[in-house]
Amino acid sequence: MTLEVLAIAGAVLGLLAFILALAAQLRFRRMRRDYEVLQGEDDQSTFVASVARHVDEVDKLRVDIAQQREVIAQLQTDLHDAIRHVAVVRYDAFGDMGGRYSFSLALLDDDGDGLVLTAIHARSDTRTYFKGVRSGASDEPLSPEELRVIALAQGKEE
Structure with a gap:
């Protein structure tokens, strides 16, 4: 009976290992697909580079907005003294x-x-x-x- 129990336990462990290997393979495929999206293909820009570009553009827009606020404040001051x-x-x-x-x-x-x-x-x-x-x-x-x-x-x- 010990041999039969060991055989069944080995089969169960083998089946469990097969299921875990299959799950790992699926996860690996999903990760690889996500990585390819992030890295981009041949001549296309990568997702990371695209996000970095957009972050730079947003930073520049923030600087522009701050400058526009200063200009508006100066215009309001100047307009106070204008003939209106x-x-x-x-x-x-x-x-x-x-x-x-x-x-x-x-x-x-x-x-x-x-x-x-x-x-x-x-x-x-x-x-x-x-x-x-x-x-x-x-x-x-x-x-x-x-x-x-x-x-x-x-x-x-x-």
């Missing part, structure tokens, strides 16, 4: 003249600094005045039309 608020009020400076040929023009930045240009049209001539504006006010006296055009430019009046 403009308004015009046309009116008749004299009761006997029609056509609203007189006007006041406000050119202001975000802080309300800038100037007011006023042109007063009369029958024989037109006079033009510039008045400086700081924080929405002027050191010189302003006419009602000039006050209104400043308020319009600042969005305080419609």
